[in-house]
Amino acid sequence: MAMHLKKRWIDRRVYEYFAVNVAPYIGWRDPILVYQMGKVGSSSIRNSLFRCRDPRTKLVLMSHEFFPIRDRDLTRIKIEPEYWDYVVEEFEQDKRAFESFPDQKRREWRRREKFYSERIYRVYVKPGHRLRVITLVREPIANNVSMFFELFDCYAGHPFGESTLSVDEMINLFLEKYVHGRPLIWLDAELKTTLGVDVFQHEFSPEKGFLQITEGNVELLVLKCELDDAAKASAIASFLGLDQFELVRSNVSSNRTHANAYAEFKQTIRVPDALLDQMYESKYAKFFYSDSERAKLRARWSGRNLRDG
Numbered sequence: 001m002a003m004h005l006k007k008r009w010i011d012r013r014v015y016e017y018f019a020v021n022v023a024p025y026i027g028w029r030d031p032i033l034v035y036q037m038g039k040v041g042s043s044s045i046r047n048s049l050f051r052c053r054d055p056r057t058k059l060v061l062m063s064h065e066f067f068p069i070r071d072r073d074l075t076r077i078k079i080e081p082e083y084w085d086y087v088v089e090e091f092e093q094d095k096r097a098f099e100s101f102p103d104q105k106r107r108e109w110r111r112r113e114k115f116y117s118e119r120i121y122r123v124y125v126k127p128g129h130r131l132r133v134i135t136l137v138r139e140p141i142a143n144n145v146s147m148f149f150e151l152f153d154c155y156a157g158h159p160f161g162e163s164t165l166s167v168d169e170m171i172n173l174f175l176e177k178y179v180h181g182r183p184l185i186w187l188d189a190e191l192k193t194t195l196g197v198d199v200f201q202h203e204f205s206p207e208k209g210f211l212q213i214t215e216g217n218v219e220l221l222v223l224k225c226e227l228d229d230a231a232k233a234s235a236i237a238s239f240l241g242l243d244q245f246e247l248v249r250s251n252v253s254s255n256r257t258h259a260n261a262y263a264e265f266k267q268t269i270r271v272p273d274a275l276l277d278q279m280y281e282s283k284y285a286k287f288f289y290s291d292s293e294r295a296k297l298r299a300r301w302s303g304r305n306l307r308d309g
Helices: 012-021 042-051 081-100 103-125 140-150 152-156 167-177 182-195 229-240 259-268 273-280 283-288 291-302
Strands: 032-035 060-063 131-137 210-215 218-224
Touching: 012 060, 012 103, 032 042, 032 103, 032 182, 042 060, 042 131, 042 229, 060 103, 081 152, 081 182, 103 182, 131 182, 131 229, 140 152, 140 167, 140 182, 140 259, 140 273, 152 167, 167 259, 182 283, 210 229, 218 229, 273 283, 273 291
Parallel strands: 032 060, 032 131, 131 218
Antiparallel strands: 210 218
């Protein structure tokens, strides 16, 4: 159909309902799915595509998971034994967090899961039609710090706005209680398990910072979060065949209520060597980040500069 929904003029939730409950039944195909681990700049990409007037972007969806890990059969996840404990920790943390929600919040989450995320899988992924997917990766400690603030109430037991914790106390909570393995396992536990594409079986250039893969009906673009916006926009435009695409940032932490504490947290934290080893000696970090990039990241989060060794 030639019809193109005027996405910029309607509420996003209305559009999402239309996209998974109406669009597939009136002949809309070839969705663009922004499918990623979270806190990687995906909202900026989704929202920029959402505003794009090119008819090839009329169907834009986004999800971190199609089915919550707390409800999944973990035996379907194929991953190296050394990463299995991270899968179990993520499963247990997701169950604890969901069970801690008030009844109304649980109902809201279940509605969102059943009538949006699961619908994406059932109407666009499972039938095996063409699927254009954009995923992003981010260095694991920065990703975890950002996600910690996003899920603060799950770990602290109260919303950030009601917290009396000092930044040092927040850092201790993060180091001692946070489940750090999610970025290391997401590509295996989610993308490989649900789409059948094993990114690690391909060649990735850390310097180039992006990779296109076509396997079966899936066309996948993998982007490093750390790429500048112009490079991301260029890679996305090429991937989707767009003549023009502009990336406009949104949902950045510096604009949010916890911005000051978030900035101080990042400046103050000193990550122990054992955790640095777990993150930066992982197959994930070695695959997407060069030796020099990982050395700089270790120096940044340990508080040591490279000259100090």
